Amino acid sequence: MGTDAIAPEQRERLIEMYRRMLRIRSFEEAALRLKAEGRIPGAIHPSIGQEGEIVGACLALRPDDYMVGNHRSHGHPIAKGAALEGLMAELLGKVTGVNHGKGGSLHLCDVSVGSLGETSSVGSGLPIAVGAALGAKRMGTDRVCLCFFGEGAANEGTFHESLNLAALWRVPVIFLCENNLYGGCTSADREMRLTNIPQRAHVYGMPGEAVDGQSAIAVYQTVSRAVARARVGAGPSLIEAKTYRYLEHAVGMALPSYRDEAEVAEWRRRDPIALHRAALSEAQVQDAAQAAAVEAQARAAAEAAVEFALRSPFPEPHTAFEQLYSTPVRVRPGSH
Amino acid sequence: MREISFPEAIGEAQREEMRREVRVLLIGEDVSRNLLGTAAGLLEEFGPDRVMDTPISEAGFTGAAAGAAMVGMRPVVDHGIATFMYTAMDQLVSIIAKSRYLYGGQLSLPIVIRCMMTYDSSMAAQHSDRPYPLYMSVPGLKVIVPSSPYDAKGLLKAAIRDDDPVMSFEDSTLWACTGPVPEEEYLIPFGQAAVKRVGSDVTAVAIGGAVRHTLAAAEELTREGISVEVIDPRTLVPLDLDTILASVRKTGRLVAIDVAHKTCSAASEISASVAEEAFDALRAPILRVATPDIQIPFSPALEKGLYPTRERIARAIRQVMRGVMAP
Numbered sequence: 001m002g003t004d005a006i007a008p009e010q011r012e013r014l015i016e017m018y019r020r021m022l023r024i025r026s027f028e029e030a031a032l033r034l035k036a037e038g039r040i041p042g043a044i045h046p047s048i049g050q051e052g053e054i055v056g057a058c059l060a061l062r063p064d065d066y067m068v069g070n071h072r073s074h075g076h077p078i079a080k081g082a083a084l085e086g087l088m089a090e091l092l093g094k095v096t097g098v099n100h101g102k103g104g105s106l107h108l109c110d111v112s113v114g115s116l117g118e119t120s121s122v123g124s125g126l127p128i129a130v131g132a133a134l135g136a137k138r139m140g141t142d143r144v145c146l147c148f149f150g151e152g153a154a155n156e157g158t159f160h161e162s163l164n165l166a167a168l169w170r171v172p173v174i175f176l177c178e179n180n181l182y183g184g185c186t187s188a189d190r191e192m193r194l195t196n197i198p199q200r201a202h203v204y205g206m207p208g209e210a211v212d213g214q215s216a217i218a219v220y221q222t223v224s225r226a227v228a229r230a231r232v233g234a235g236p237s238l239i240e241a242k243t244y245r246y247l248e249h250a251v252g253m254a255l256p257s258y259r260d261e262a263e264v265a266e267w268r269r270r271d272p273i274a275l276h277r278a279a280l281s282e283a284q285v286q287d288a289a290q291a292a293a294v295e296a297q298a299r300a301a302a303e304a305a306v307e308f309a310l311r312s313p314f315p316e317p318h319t320a321f322e323q324l325y326s327t328p329v330r331v332r333p334g335s336h
Numbered sequence: 337m338r339e340i341s342f343p344e345a346i347g348e349a350q351r352e353e354m355r356r357e358v359r360v361l362l363i364g365e366d367v368s369r370n371l372l373g374t375a376a377g378l379l380e381e382f383g384p385d386r387v388m389d390t391p392i393s394e395a396g397f398t399g400a401a402a403g404a405a406m407v408g409m410r411p412v413v414d415h416g417i418a419t420f421m422y423t424a425m426d427q428l429v430s431i432i433a434k435s436r437y438l439y440g441g442q443l444s445l446p447i448v449i450r451c452m453m454t455y456d457s458s459m460a461a462q463h464s465d466r467p468y469p470l471y472m473s474v475p476g477l478k479v480i481v482p483s484s485p486y487d488a489k490g491l492l493k494a495a496i497r498d499d500d501p502v503m504s505f506e507d508s509t510l511w512a513c514t515g516p517v518p519e520e521e522y523l524i525p526f527g528q529a530a531v532k533r534v535g536s537d538v539t540a541v542a543i544g545g546a547v548r549h550t551l552a553a554a555e556e557l558t559r560e561g562i563s564v565e566v567i568d569p570r571t572l573v574p575l576d577l578d579t580i581l582a583s584v585r586k587t588g589r590l591v592a593i594d595v596a597h598k599t600c601s602a603a604s605e606i607s608a609s610v611a612e613e614a615f616d617a618l619r620a621p622i623l624r625v626a627t628p629d630i631q632i633p634f635s636p637a638l639e640k641g642l643y644p645t646r647e648r649i650a651r652a653i654r655q656v657m658r659g660v661m662a663p
Contacts, residue, residue: 066407068403097440098440099438099439099440099442100440100441101440102437102439102440103439103440109440109442109443111439111442116403116406116443117438117439119431124399124427124430124431126399127395127396127397127399128399128400128402128403128431129403130396130399130400131403131404131407132403132404132406132407133403134400134404134409135404135405135406135408135409136407138359138404138409139359139409145403157395158395158396158399158426161391161395161396162396162399164393164396165391165400323436323437323441324436324475324476325476325478325500326436326444326446326499327498327499327526329527329573330574331475332609
């Protein structure tokens with residue numbers, strides 16, 4: 001990245017990438033703390049380490065584009081521009097949560113930023129993304145849909161059905177495989193004979209490309225090309241972002257040892273936030289003081305979200321009976 | 337009034353709703369080819385962008401219909417045969433039924449899932465299920481089971497206009513039936529049972545293809561001086577329990593007739609609800625007439641008589657009239 005050829009909007013975008021990665025990191029670190037304090041019910045699946053691909057991909061979208069997440073999906077709505085308060089409140093099961101306490105960590109959904117939800121049965125989001133893209137096309141818009149899934153999902157039937165359908169129908173969807181190398185405790189090379197995921201794109205008739213998921217800039221550039229292609233009606237693409245989750249599959253799971261400490265350390269040395277900070281410094285887009293200000297802002301935003309979530313009330317029990325149907329069906333009492 | 341067939345009634349509902357609302361799509365395997373007689377002329381009128389043939393990828397196109405519904409389309413998915421939906425079970429149960437609730441009401445899924453229940457036709461176990469009770473126990477879905485061309489058209493039109501996911505189970509044994517269907521537009525609201533025959537001694541609640549056999553049994557029993565009230569719930573979710581309870585309060589007896597397997601059938605649910613809410617009105621034990629809990633065999637010699645027949649239904653009604661327990 002040269003220092004002289006950076007247009008103002010590009011500078012702005014580079015800083016925004018930094019800002020959003022930090023918002024995700026700060027949000028998840030705060031969530032880890034709340035989880036340890038027993039304030040978050042259920043399970044959380046942090047994406048710490050994956051912020052580069054998450055933000056790079058989402059910034060390649062317009063605000064009105066659609067996005068489908070998965071079980072490791074705190075970062076996706078944040079990268080797409082969601083406010084942190086409603087997301088954090090949802091993690092705590094509060095009424096002010098984006099899902100009013102119905103979904104929790106695994107299913108954050110902020111429709112206002114184009115999210116079509118996050119699904120926790122692996123691979124189930126891919127057909128939804130194909131359909132959203134089909135809908136966008138049928139309604140005569142040029143919206144696209146970005147679909148996040150892990151390499152584990154690439155072995156689900158829905159992956160293969162969805163790629164085939166998307167290519168056949170030429171719908172504007174970008175399949176973004178977040179390959180963090182492990183499905184639970186099982187490494188990718190124990191899940192498939194051929195671990196080259198983009199290769200699978202070609203057999204369905206769409207371009208496939210791998211990218212360094214620790215570089216938000218590289219992901220942004222790659223996804224932008226796929227988005228441009230999708231927007232003009234040239235059809236879907238598959239992108240594999242090579243990345244890593246630093247933490248366990250889910251917080252608090254007592255998993256047997258399955259990763260080398262050295263491997264984790266090596267990936268931590270390629271931290272996407274640190275890499276981006278260095279790139280911006282080298283390109284003279286942001287100096288140390290500016291970087292520190294962005295970091296402080298992100299931490300403050302996460303803390304404000306924590307305060308908001310803690311202060312918010314839990315939903316009233318009777319609201320468990322709401323929002324199941326648009327046209328309600330009378331639910332008879334379950335016990336007498 | 338003119339008479340049309342059961343599949344023609346379904347086809348008319350689809351055509352009228354596709355004319356009325358451009359966001360209605362028909363999606364499924366070979367839907368443009370009108371293989372089951374429910375899509376006559378639709379491809380010609382609406383073109384391949386709205387009458388979409390799919391590859392044999394049930395999970396894929398069912399989920400795609402869900403995604404399209406989330407962004408404002410109103411897909412009608414034709415699954416052909418009911419058992420084929422099992423390959424799309426995750427999309428049906430975990431995505432389509434749950435999304436609105438999980439996301440706190442932010443998204444609606446106006447989607448209709450249609451299928452034909454092919455049974456009593458020597459298609460063996462993997463083609464012959466009547467699986468609507470499975471889906472009755474999935475909150476978030478609505479379930480309709482029409483028993484006549486009139487109900488098929490009115491219920492399907494209402495389903496397509498409904499903003500929630502609706503599963504329509506269409507009974508293959510009714511395919512050759514014709515019945516009066518007015519030329520004028522009408523809708524049948526969900527949650528309104530039809531009293532198909534008024535009676536005073538026994539309430540017979542029957543579903544789908546069992547309704548006409550129940551009506552035949554009721555006719556036969558008049559000769560024995562037994563007056564049977566026949567109720568067709570038409571929609572199982574929502575279920576019009578009020579109409580059923582009012583009838584049982586009048587007759588004091590209930591026989592529930594269902595072509596599904598007996599365990600956890602719609603008949604079981606109706607029987608349990610009546611026992612809970614109108615036990616004081618019952619003058620005899622409730623009886624269910626359903627399909628025994630075995631898989632459906634191929635040979636006609638084995639399959640014949642497994643489903644509720646006029647004879648089995650009449651026998652059950654005579655039994656509740658005698659007030660005796662199930663044998």
